[in-house]
Amino acid sequence: MDRKMANRKLIRLSQLKSKFAAEKLEEIDWVTFGVIVKKVTPQSTNNGRTFSIWRLNDLRDLNQYVSLFLFGEVHKEHWKTDQGTV
Numbered sequence: 604m605d606r607k608m609a610n611r612k613l614i615r616l617s618q619l620k621s622k623f624a625a626e627k628l629e630e631i632d633w634v635t636f637g638v639i640v641k642k643v644t645p646q647s648t649n650n651g652r653t654f655s656i657w658r659l660n661d662l663r664d665l666n667q668y669v670s671l672f673l674f675g676e677v678h679k680e681h682w683k684t685d686q687g688t689v
Contacts (some may be wrong), residue, residue: 617667639686655682
């Protein structure tokens with residue numbers, strides 16, 4: 604993990620909104636971690652494509668979360684991932 608994190612900045616999910624407003628994150632090599640705290644039953648778009656929605660949280664502030672939409676191959680590969688997974 605130390606090797607993977609070398610020269611990268613850890614930004615907590617609960618800090619993302621303020622960091623996006625204050626910094627140019629596209630110019631920084633950063634990572635974040637989240638726990639799947641809620642999964643919505645897979646849904647279909649108007650054109651029939653299936654997708655999933657996960658609510659991610661860093662367990663620091665349960666009122667702050669990020670919604671992650673999974674489409675295409677990512678949805679097919681990960682839609683069965685259990686709630687509570689990091």
